[in-house]
Amino acid sequence: MSKYKMHLLICGGTGCKASASDAIAEKLKAELAANNLQEDVQVILTGCFGFCEKGPIVKVLPDNTFYTQVKPEDASEIVKEHVIKGRKVERLLYIDPTKKETIEDSKQMGFYRKQMRIALRNCGFINPENIDEYIARDGYQALGKVLTEYTPQETIEVIKKSGLRGRGGGGFPTGLKWEIASKNQADQKYVVCNADEGDPGAFMDRSILEGDPHSVIEAMAICGYCIGASKGLIYIRAEYPLAINRLKIAIEQAREYGLLGNDIFGTGFSFDLELRYGAGAFVCGEETALIHSMEGLRGEPSNKPPYPAQSGYMGKPTNVNNVETYANVPPIILKGADWYSSIGTEKSKGTKVFALAGKINNVGLIEVPMGITLREVIFEIGGGIKNGKKFKAVQTGGPSGGCLTESHLDTPIDFDNLVAAGSMMGSGGMIVMDEDDCMVSVAKFYLDFTVEESCGKCSPCRIGNKRLYELLDRITKGEGTMEDLERLRNLSQVIKDTSLCGLGQTSPNPVLSTLDNFYDEYVAHVEDKKCPAGQCKSLMKYVIDPEACVGCTACARNCPVNAISGERKKPHEINTAICIKCGACYEKCKFDAISIK
């Protein structure tokens, strides 16, 4: 048997694959073979490391060297220098954005130091297409344990005691949900995994399925045992081909090993899984809409109750959980409820995966213990604001979350604190904004998304959100009034109170939270007709400084609407009534005589 001395882990997540990580793996293998090292060094394609922006990533173990932005051409140098001579390839090492020094050991990187990986425990660590690697990491032992040692009710007690809450947005206690489904009697029940992930910018569920599909499969089987279901369905959007492919491979391997199918572990328990594809409508992530979509009906939400646990797929009791929720289950069973509940805050246990994006240095996927502060996430893990700009706001909770400010930075992150601050956890999107972002435009951006994604079934959501959007649009154009600000508030409240599903019930949140936290900015747009962040085009004014203007006529010749007048060699002037703010004159003036006010 060959004994590997070194492992080269190459990220095979969607992001890194898109920038040729497959080719890097091939090149590395070829180079190793050329040096007769294929017996000494193993090349493994893993799931996402979370640091996608700096991908493709190659990690060398056991010394934890973390190479970023690797190209296929770099393969030979990595083998010749690092593998053969033990010298690290300096130019591929990660450079700390704040200290400007290279970091060799990934455990010393600010991005990883404060993280704690439970749901992502195997992502970037194992080959997701090889069930043996999952088993080597205690895979399927939690399933074996509950089937042979616990009754369904005992298992549910463990999950209840752990304090695990749903990671799909609502934060409903998972153990309680399982208990309700288990108590409802029926000849057939279903376990559903919600892998729709419609939040723009979110990719935590995709990464888990790509990097560690077995953890979700195992957890669904455990849930099946608890609630008395022999069938599981994974609802996944068709735009996730890599995740779908890895799930198919994993399901096939689990069946071959007898870990799915009939009489699992010789206990008489049977469970099997099927995939169902979604077309990628945001509202189909809502559980009742999701169930309708799986039944072949229109993906529209319906009134609750009945809840899926009472009457779900095909009218049978159905347990719907999010991907990340499931991924937490096997470690809870193996390490115990007490271990899990020792992590996190009083009412939010464990960890949460966030997709960190926006104007920060380290963009990526992170998993942190609940209770960490926004400041730690943004400034330590995220490496602070890009280009030395000032932090302005952070939007959490996806399209229906809220924008928090400087004054919230020391808030410990958990389900309840975020709601108390006027935002929410949602599925874990986190977008950081700097001084150049206009908060009215940000609210408008999210409303644009909701208007687009509303299923149209109920009028407050269908019409109300459109009106909210129009009001915001007027304000960004400098046509808003102070009454409009009141209207925004009132209409938001009505939409929240009267919409049928979570989409409408939360869609005004970006408006309300920006009104609360950035009221001055709204007033500046309305009263002073100014956009403090300089983003709202309609409110910008191009002016020529007569002192600086030499009358070269360059601006006038380039103005598409002939808004500039003036004699040659004399100061020019802009007729702001005609100017369409294209910026052409600003670009052309070589004398810095034109400025934006």
Added chain:
Amino acid sequence: MTKVKSLADLKKMKETLQSKIDLREKGDSAENLVQIKVAMATCGIASGAKNVMDFLLEELEKRGVNAVVTQTGCMGYCYAEPTIEVKLPNADPVVFGYVDTKKADEIIEKYIKNGELVDGIIPVNYESIDNK
């Protein structure tokens, strides 16, 4: 195809499969393990460092020592190749020179297992490669 028929089956499988990813797990918790770095620059390789590394890997496992063996660049003691650096948990790293398999055997038995110092240490103003 292997069918997993019982939990005991699965546990047995895990035992055999464990070693496949052992090296990754060790890298993850290296600070609690014995860490050995073998100088593998041209000078090291020329004087047999590869042999020593193979020997260390094999013997440490045989003798049940939980250790991470990595290779590193030239430590600057070309005259004393092969050189290895050994760091026991909670101790400063120590560098040994002229390490052949016989010496390596002695280092495992005396220094690594019992913490007894053995000959061949390169002490003079040695800087750990980590702080270089």
